[in-house]
Amino acid sequence: MxxxxxxxxxxxxxxVRFTDHPILDHxxxxxxxxxxxGLLGPSGAxxxxxIKVLTGQLCQNEGKAEVFGKDTRRLTAEEHRKIGAMLxxxxxxxxLSVYExxxxxxxxxxxxxxxIPDILKSIGLYEARKTAVSKLSKGxxxxxxxxxxxxxxxxxxxxxxxxxxxxxxxxxxxxxxxLQQRKKGTTVFLTTHNMFxxxxxxxxxxxxxxxxxxxRGRPVDICRKYDHLNKLHIxxxxxTELALDNNRTSASAVKEFLEQGRIRSIHSSEPTLETAFIExxxxxxx
Amino acid sequence: MKNMIAIFRKQCKDTLRNKTVxxxxxxxxxxxxxxxxxxxxxxxxxxxxVNLFATMYIGMAPLTSIAAIISEEKEKxxxxxxxxxxxxxxxxxxxxxxxxxxxxxxxxxxxxMAGHYGxxxxxxxxxIMAVGILISLLVGAVIGIGSRTQMMATSITVPVMMVFSFxxxxxxxxxxxxxxxxxxxxxxxxxxxxxxxSFELTAERISVIGINIFIAALVFMATFRKCDLS
Numbered sequence: 001m002x003x004x005x006x007x008x009x010x011x012x013x014x015x016v017r018f019t020d021h022p023i024l025d026h027x028x029x030x031x032x033x034x035x036x037x038g039l040l041g042p043s044g045a046x047x048x049x050x051i052k053v054l055t056g057q058l059c060q061n062e063g064k065a066e067v068f069g070k071d072t073r074r075l076t077a078e079e080h081r082k083i084g085a086m087l088x089x090x091x092x093x094x095x096l097s098v099y100e101x102x103x104x105x106x107x108x109x110x111x112x113x114x115x116i117p118d119i120l121k122s123i124g125l126y127e128a129r130k131t132a133v134s135k136l137s138k139g140x141x142x143x144x145x146x147x148x149x150x151x152x153x154x155x156x157x158x159x160x161x162x163x164x165x166x167x168x169x170x171x172x173x174x175x176x177x178x179l180q181q182r183k184k185g186t187t188v189f190l191t192t193h194n195m196f197x198x199x200x201x202x203x204x205x206x207x208x209x210x211x212x213x214x215x216r217g218r219p220v221d222i223c224r225k226y227d228h229l230n231k232l233h234i235x236x237x238x239x240t241e242l243a244l245d246n247n248r249t250s251a252s253a254v255k256e257f258l259e260q261g262r263i264r265s266i267h268s269s270e271p272t273l274e275t276a277f278i279e280x281x282x283x284x285x286x
Numbered sequence: 287m288k289n290m291i292a293i294f295r296k297q298c299k300d301t302l303r304n305k306t307v308x309x310x311x312x313x314x315x316x317x318x319x320x321x322x323x324x325x326x327x328x329x330x331x332x333x334x335x336v337n338l339f340a341t342m343y344i345g346m347a348p349l350t351s352i353a354a355i356i357s358e359e360k361e362k363x364x365x366x367x368x369x370x371x372x373x374x375x376x377x378x379x380x381x382x383x384x385x386x387x388x389x390x391x392x393x394x395x396x397x398x399m400a401g402h403y404g405x406x407x408x409x410x411x412x413x414i415m416a417v418g419i420l421i422s423l424l425v426g427a428v429i430g431i432g433s434r435t436q437m438m439a440t441s442i443t444v445p446v447m448m449v450f451s452f453x454x455x456x457x458x459x460x461x462x463x464x465x466x467x468x469x470x471x472x473x474x475x476x477x478x479x480x481x482x483x484s485f486e487l488t489a490e491r492i493s494v495i496g497i498n499i500f501i502a503a504l505v506f507m508a509t510f511r512k513c514d515l516s
Contacts, residue, residue, distance in 0.1 A: 055370055080372035091367035095303040107292035108371050
């Protein structure tokens with residue numbers, strides 16, 4: 001991790017159990033300020049539970065959880081104000097309009113309502129400001145939920161699967177907004193089971209499986225660590241498909257195919273976070 | 287205070303578009319006016335419909351509406367977001383409860399006007415309604431906090447509401463029911479409303495209503511500790 005940055009979130013041997021079943025099992029990690037941190041794992045891995053603990057909604061059974069250097073169970077109003085959250089379920093008032101939802105939270109956060117039109121324009125919802133939330137598409141509701149999380153001038157954002165079920169264009173828009181926030185120095189903590197999302201926008205990731213951290217680091221470093229999974233996929237002119245290890249041992253075979261003019265296509269498949277996860281657990285992320 | 291006002295304002299806008307809750311507020315005042323002005327039966331007490339529907343209003347409107355509002359907020363995660371936005375549970379409950387109490391008081395005023403009381407009797411009527419609505423709010427909040435979904439809240443609200451609103455009416459026709467119903471705040475309120483011209487606070491009325499408030503507050507605190515708001 002980046003040693004020069006201040007730590008925004010710290011978990012130290014954090015454990016949560018429901019009855020006797022461990023949901024989070026002695027997790028330890030740090031999230032540096034101004035980074036995008038991804039928590040990857042399949043459904044049921046404990047991602048949402050971890051967000052609940054870090055936002056002070058749930059108390060851990062063991063260990064420490066700190067945000068801004070303070071125990072998450074003892075966050076003050078001022079510290080809460082620095083935290084924005086976009087949860088798995090939008091948490092929006094469906095009968096109220098887009099504008100009314102933001103106006104309500106502007107009152108709660110004690111920020112002037114006059115800034116709302118600019119926020120709506122920045123997320124592309126200005127034209128829909130009078131529309132009831134119940135009539136918004138999933139992507140629009142997601143963007144509104146994100147806008148609400150951002151409007152308190154948050155220094156730390158918790159996003160629970162922010163692009164789940166969205167089309168690629170809306171996903172891209174949300175990624176752009178998150179990257180802009182990172183530029184401003186905001187720390188983004190997001191959970192996802194989308195490996196492409198994690199690889200493209202996260203500075204650091206942690207792979208979570210059944211409440212345990214099974215891998216951590218920069219996405220590129222994790223992928224490099226599993227480079228032995230790199231394959232060459234060759235389709236021959238007679239439609240035979242081959243998968244060869246991408247190393248010296250395959251060189252002579254490839255050379256031979258090339259000389260014989262038998263190769264129709266050739267491409268390499270570099271290891272991804274998903275392949276690393278499958279290698280570690282035997283299961284996919286979805 | 288700021289948060290309570292914001293929640294109150296939000297609830298005003300939300301309820302106007304929530305037909306299920308809106309109908310709870312409007313139904314009994316409207317029926318009272320209609321029945322009081324159209325049905326005249328010889329020998330029937332003068333304020334029969336006013337007393338009957340005022341008691342039913344106390345037993346139904348605040349209870350069902352606050353249970354529906356809280357359980358909906360729990361189900362749709364809006365309450366969790368509010369708590370995460372540093373809105374304290376008591377601020378939320380006072381904001382929503384204050385709103386429902388005020389709207390129900392406005393409905394009570396309409397029912398009171400249908401009774402054509404003098405201003406002194408009218409004040410007593412409103413005072414009695416205020417206490418009744420407050421107890422029903424506590425009971426409704428217990429159901430709302432204890433339910434994870436609106437569906438669950440409705441399935442609990444209906445039988446509870448039937449007990450508090452229908453037993454006083456049934457006790458008019460059946461002495462045995464009356465003997466049981468006298469331990470309910472709604473029955474005591476019904477009796478006070480039917481004798482509003484010679485209103486007096488007997489020991490029985492004070493103790494039954496006091497014990498009802500105490501039990502409701504106790505159950506409310508226990509449910510709040512167990513279930514939390516988020």
